[in-house]
Amino acid sequence: MKDEKKSEIIPQDSTEENIMEKEKKTTKANKKFNIGKIILIILLIILIYIVLSTGRKMIILNNLSKNVLTYINSSNAYVKISGDLTNGYEYIEMYKKEDTIKNFSKMNEKDVFITTIETPNEFKYYIDTPEYKKLRVVNDGIHQKEIIENPIFYYGTFWDKFVIAMFTKIDTDKVNGTDCYVLSSSDTSAFSNCYGTYEGKSYVEKDTGLLIKKTTLRDEKECVTNYEYKFNENTDKDMEEPDSSQYEIEE
Numbered sequence: 001m002k003d004e005k006k007s008e009i010i011p012q013d014s015t016e017e018n019i020m021e022k023e024k025k026t027t028k029a030n031k032k033f034n035i036g037k038i039i040l041i042i043l044l045i046i047l048i049y050i051v052l053s054t055g056r057k058m059i060i061l062n063n064l065s066k067n068v069l070t071y072i073n074s075s076n077a078y079v080k081i082s083g084d085l086t087n088g089y090e091y092i093e094m095y096k097k098e099d100t101i102k103n104f105s106k107m108n109e110k111d112v113f114i115t116t117i118e119t120p121n122e123f124k125y126y127i128d129t130p131e132y133k134k135l136r137v138v139n140d141g142i143h144q145k146e147i148i149e150n151p152i153f154y155y156g157t158f159w160d161k162f163v164i165a166m167f168t169k170i171d172t173d174k175v176n177g178t179d180c181y182v183l184s185s186s187d188t189s190a191f192s193n194c195y196g197t198y199e200g201k202s203y204v205e206k207d208t209g210l211l212i213k214k215t216t217l218r219d220e221k222e223c224v225t226n227y228e229y230k231f232n233e234n235t236d237k238d239m240e241e242p243d244s245s246q247y248e249i250e251e
Contacts, residue, residue, distance in 0.1 A: 050166070057165040060181065065152040068209030071231065072148045078230040078238075079147055084216075084223030094147040097234045101144055102241070117241045118144055126242050135247035148229070151183065151202045151211035172206075175213050179206045 071077065075098055082091040085108075092105040103116040115126040125136040154164055171182040180203040200216035214225045 054162060054166045057168055057170050058161060060170055061152060061154040061161070061165055061168065064181065064204060064206075064209035065150075065154045066209075067207070068148075068150060068152060068204075071208060071210055071229070072146050072150055074148075074231055076232045076234050077147060078234055080228040081225060082228075083225040084218075085225060095234050095238050096147045097236075097239050100239055101147060102239050103147075115242055124241065124244075126244075126247060128242070133247045134250050135244055136250045149211055149227075151204050151214075152209060173203065175203050178212060180204055180212055181206055 075096070077096045078094065080091060080093045085092065088108045088110075090106045090108040092103060095102040095104075099120055101116075101118045103114075103118075105114045106112070107114070111130050113128040115128070117124040117126075121139065123138040125138065127134050127136075153168075154161060156164070167185060169184045171184075173180050173182050182201050182203055184201045200214065200222075202211055203213040203215075204210065205212050210229060211227050213227065216223050216225070
């Protein structure tokens with residue numbers, strides 16, 4: 001009986017070691033829990049920031065896309081595009097009055113002028129060079145309805161708009177004294193054609209949504225395109241076409 005009682009006695013040192021081991025485990029568990037809680041809080045803060053930031057951009061893009069439609073659908077508008085244009089143009093002037101659209105453009109560093117007159121039923125292409133004058137008439141049923149570029153890449157379902165806004169970078173700047181939003185893509189692989197056509201920026205007037213300036217990166221060179229507008233000022237004289245009797249008609 002004495003031996004059995006002795007075997008039941010637990011050494012004091014062993015008991016203290018067990019308690020200390022349990023405390024260590026508890027401390028480690030608490031540390032892991034606290035670290036996990038901190039990580040969760042940080043992730044929650046990041047999520048809230050993304051949602052609020054994206055929501056703000058959604059409001060801006062939505063307002064711009066609504067405002068610019070008024071000008072895109074205008075029945076009397078003028079726009080001049082100049083700067084680093086593609087296809088060798090020095091500048092392009094476009095006039096719209098009701099169903100007629102007139103384009104006048106000059107080729108870069110050449111005395112070559114091109115005038116087009118477009119109606120729902122006919123397209124006339126006048127080319128004027130120092131060597132010759134030619135006219136081509138096309139009846140292909142293709143009719144350009146707008147002359148003003150829509151710089152706001154914003155459409156689709158709510159989720160589509162949320163994703164577009166999330167990957168759209170919006171800054172502010174002034175162009176010739178005009179307050180503008182500067183739109184660019186934060187993910188060029190997914191939205192390389194959203195703003196600036198290539199990797200670039202679109203400077204959009206805050207009040208109207210009109211594109212004022214566009215910068216693009218071509219062959220590692222920054223190219224700048226400028227836009228000027230007038231509305232409700234085009235007259236019949238502005239829409240006059242060249243004297244066709246002076247041009248050789250191409251078949």
